[in-house]
Amino acid sequence: MSTQEDKERLELLQGTLDLLILRTLIFGPHHGQGIARAIQQTSDEELLVEHGALYPALQRLEERGWISAKWGTSSNNRKARFYSLTAAGRKQLGKETNKWKRLAAAIGRILESEGG
């Protein structure tokens, strides 16, 4: 029983980072550092993403075909690997967003009822 709970929590956390990455890429291609920056800035620095942890997630998303990558040059003329959302990724983002919103609302309701 307890191991199952552990597993679910773990997936939830992983899923969160994946969701944030997909969401960030909706505005156009980004390289890894750009994604990390964007998440930090958009969350008003509330979320601190360890940059190194980003890459396994990117790797995973790429393997699943939700994002694609190719090398290009950044705005300040540096070589970087740019990630962009694929059609499948866009669909996945919709699903994940929906799921997350329902989850957040449900957790929110539980927490509120306990608080009240």
Add this chain to the structure above:
Amino acid sequence: MFRRKRKAGDFSAEIEAHIRLEAERLREQGLSEKDARAAARRAFGNVTRAQEQFYESGRWLWWDYLWRDLRFALRLLRKSPGFSFVAVATLAVAIGANSVVFSALNAFLLRPLNVPQSESLYGLQFGGGHRGALSYPNYVDFRDRNRSFDGLAMYQMTRVGLDTGRNPTRAWLYEVSGNYFDVLKIQPYLGRLFHSSDEHGAGSAPYIVLSYAYWHGHFQDDAGVVGHRVEVNKRPYTIIGVAPPEFRGTFLLLSPDFFVPMVSFEDENDLNRRAGRWIFETIGHLKAGVTPAQAAADLSSIGDYLQKTYAKDNGKMNVSLSRAGLYGDTFGRPIRGFVAALMLLAALILLAACANLGSLFAARAADRSREIALRLALGSSRLRILRQLFTEALVISLTGGAIGILGGSLLLRRLMVWNPFPQFPTNVPLNPDASVYAVAALLAFVSGILFGAVPVKQVLHTDPYEIVKSGSVTKAGRRITFREVLVAVQIAICALLVTSSMVAVRGLMRSLHSNFGFEPDDVILADTDLTMAGYPDNAVPAMQKRMIETMQTIPGVTAVGLANCPPLAGCGASRADIFTDATSDLSPSNVAASPMMYQISPEFFAAAGAPLLAGRGFTWHDDKNAPRVAVINETFARKIFGSQTNALGRYYKSWNGTRIQVVGIVQDGKYTSLTEEPQAAMFLPILQSPSSQSFLIVRSESDPRQLAGAIRSSVLELDAGLPVFIQTWPESMDFFLFGSRMATASLGVLGALGAILSITGIFGIAAYSVSKRLRELGIRMALGAQWKEVLGAALGRAVKLLAFGSAAGLLLGILASRVLSSIVYQATSRDPLVLTGVVLAMALLGLVATWIPAQRALSIDPAILLREE
């Protein structure tokens, strides 16, 4: 598994780019170059960890491990070349044997005939399933009345003389029904094939379709032969086409040189005669949805009808079906049985090879128990270690398998070209196809897994703590293990095979120089058939006499005789019933004997080197006008007249009652096989009982092969259209030696396989015992043991196994040679040479097998060993 192609370097470059971008951003915020870079790295976290994660998440790991295991395995195998060689050689032999046997199985059983939809092609068998013969009118009735086949075709094999205007040659043809090619769905390679619509009664459709091989070999692929006129047995035919290369007739054991319609070849009487059973086989495709049993019932009812309607000519015709290609069960059953037995044997060989290699592997794992224990202690998983062992096993098995397949297909190619009897062109496509390769690869893989699995238990039960602490502990085993029993059995079988093959070889050698009742050396047989050259019966004797006279003029020739079919020449000698002189009622129950019958010319005995014991031979005056005479052999004399002396001048009666006087007695000989008991034979003057089949027996002073050209050209000078086949007498006796040669060869091959297996078996046991007792042996040596004692301790068990197994095998071999003597002439094990040979061979085998372990036991340096452990 193969999807991601991203390289680790690419990933590193991305991380590097990330840190550079982050550092730049921080510098823009006012940090110094150095601080910015440090901060960027800090924000990234652990770079190595990210890279490790990338590495492990990828499927690289799998390949990487495999590659590493592979390199490690190759390194280990290179380090012990003896082991590697033995293991690879054993598997190569076992898998090679399996792939050769499987090809035979494939050729005979899985894809019997190379024709479209061969799976629905069946042959008819009549009466209890053993004879395929029909007369032509009966065939026509079966063809037209049955409702089960998409057409029924038939064929009959005949040997003929073919004259293409240049060299008259003998050739094999299939006389076939007009619908033959259409029933078999064969398309011409060149020109056209004949059809039912070409047939208009006896003598019509004089068309020839050449086989591809004959066209290729005798007409040099000349497309212009279509429309060419040739003569078959002196009758005119037109070549109308060439059959495709993959079609080689419908009987696997004999592929024809060409095909003609039967109506064009047989005369009207034969085509109309309902009695007799002379058509070789009737075949056809079953209609869709008809089962063989239904078809057999349908045909049997036609058989009943024919029996009722033509009771005088037809016996009972019970029809059953069999797969086409091997002439029903007559050849099919023994061949299928033989091939199945071979396959079983080959599988057993492979299994024994796996068992032996397994024990070799266990020995190796025992050797490496310290290394394995260390690796376990350092945190390697047992799975990783097992994987390494399996990789090693698979490297060996796949290498062995590859070599085995290669050797096997080379052997098969040789077998395909090999034609033991030049007179009988066979038709067995043994060439390995994809399924043969697939089976061999599968076998290699499975055997790798099998023998790789033997040390698994050993590894799983390794206790690193115990072994690292005290070295490998051996409980000295006194009980006999299953492995040892297995090896002893293998040795016994090997000794049995070695004994039998030596017995067979000795018998064969003896039978080449035994007394045949005639002297085949220095004799050439020139086989001519005057019927093939179109001679009418009354012209035959004159021509035969002229041929003999011409041969006598060739320089170097010492004697020339002629016979319808000399003994042991493979031409189908005949017998005839005879009666005693006192018998007046010539009914079958009064037959006194059925001796072999030879129709011979004067001087036959001189040319054949058959010594006359009493009386005289024949002269040209023993003709139709002279009293009937005969020369008989010793057995005949004893059987009919009681003794030789009694027989001379006495009379007996021939099958038709003619009185025949015995004028000479000749030594007994071998007539139909080398292993036969003495049998009665009579020799009749060819002028009194004529035969158009004529073998010239030409004896010369020197190597007879030099005369072959002269003999051929003098025959052709007499008649340029006479086909002649020239062979030395010993060559034509090959036919009779074939059985014993094959038996000897297969025993030899099996003996060699057995020897290889025994070597690996003994090697495995010896190697295992040496590596298990290394420490003990070291201590013994340190305490002053001599090399003899060390060897005794190390190899005693293996040697005992060898001695015990060999003795058992030798005994069995002596018993088995009685069976062998029915195949190989004069095979006997009561032969000191055989006995010493076997003992020597087994000793040699033991020496080879224990050489490496013995070397190892003797090279133990107690100082190093004891310090290490």
